Amino acid sequence: MELETVMNYLANSINLDGVRAEEIKKSLGADITEELGHATRLGNRIKQLGGMVPGSMKVKLGGQPQPAENTTDVVGVIKAVISAEEAACAQYRKIIKATEGEDYVTQDLCIQLLGAEEQHLVLFQGFLKEYTQ
Ligand SMILES: [Fe+2]
Numbered sequence: 001m002e003l004e005t006v007m008n009y010l011a012n013s014i015n016l017d018g019v020r021a022e023e024i025k026k027s028l029g030a031d032i033t034e035e036l037g038h039a040t041r042l043g044n045r046i047k048q049l050g051g052m053v054p055g056s057m058k059v060k061l062g063g064q065p066q067p068a069e070n071t072t073d074v075v076g077v078i079k080a081v082i083s084a085e086e087a088a089c090a091q092y093r094k095i096i097k098a099t100e101g102e103d104y105v106t107q108d109l110c111i112q113l114l115g116a117e118e119q120h121l122v123l124f125q126g127f128l129k130e131y132t133q
């Protein structure tokens with residue numbers, strides 16, 4: 001999910017056109033590094049637990065809203081980001097519950113990542129308010 005987010009934010013940060021898109025593109029550009037950092041931290045934890053980080057053929061992508069075809073549809077992109085961040089929050093909440101009493105290190109990591117995703121979510125909900133006024 002984190003890697004899919006990187007791909008979609010990368011696409012949107014490059015594809016969007018227009019004055020209204022500039023701040024969103026900047027914000028998405030900064031998020032790419034952060035989301036890749038999440039993927040890296042999760043990968044390291046998977047390795048610590050005896051697992052392997054999969055290559056591209058083993059990863060199933062396509063669960064997130066796709067980059068807008070209309071390159072000036074800034075609101076569409078903001079909504080897609082909100083949807084991806086909500087899905088990330090839901091996924092981390094699920095792991096936090098599943099690891100309770102079992103794996104505190106993974107739980108702690110997911111609590112930290114949930115905090116980061118909630119911050120992204122609030123930021124883009126704020127953008128949506130402004131862009132739909
Ligand atoms: Fe993330």
Ligand SMILES: [Fe+2]
Binds near residue numbers: 116
């Ligand atoms: Fe995020």
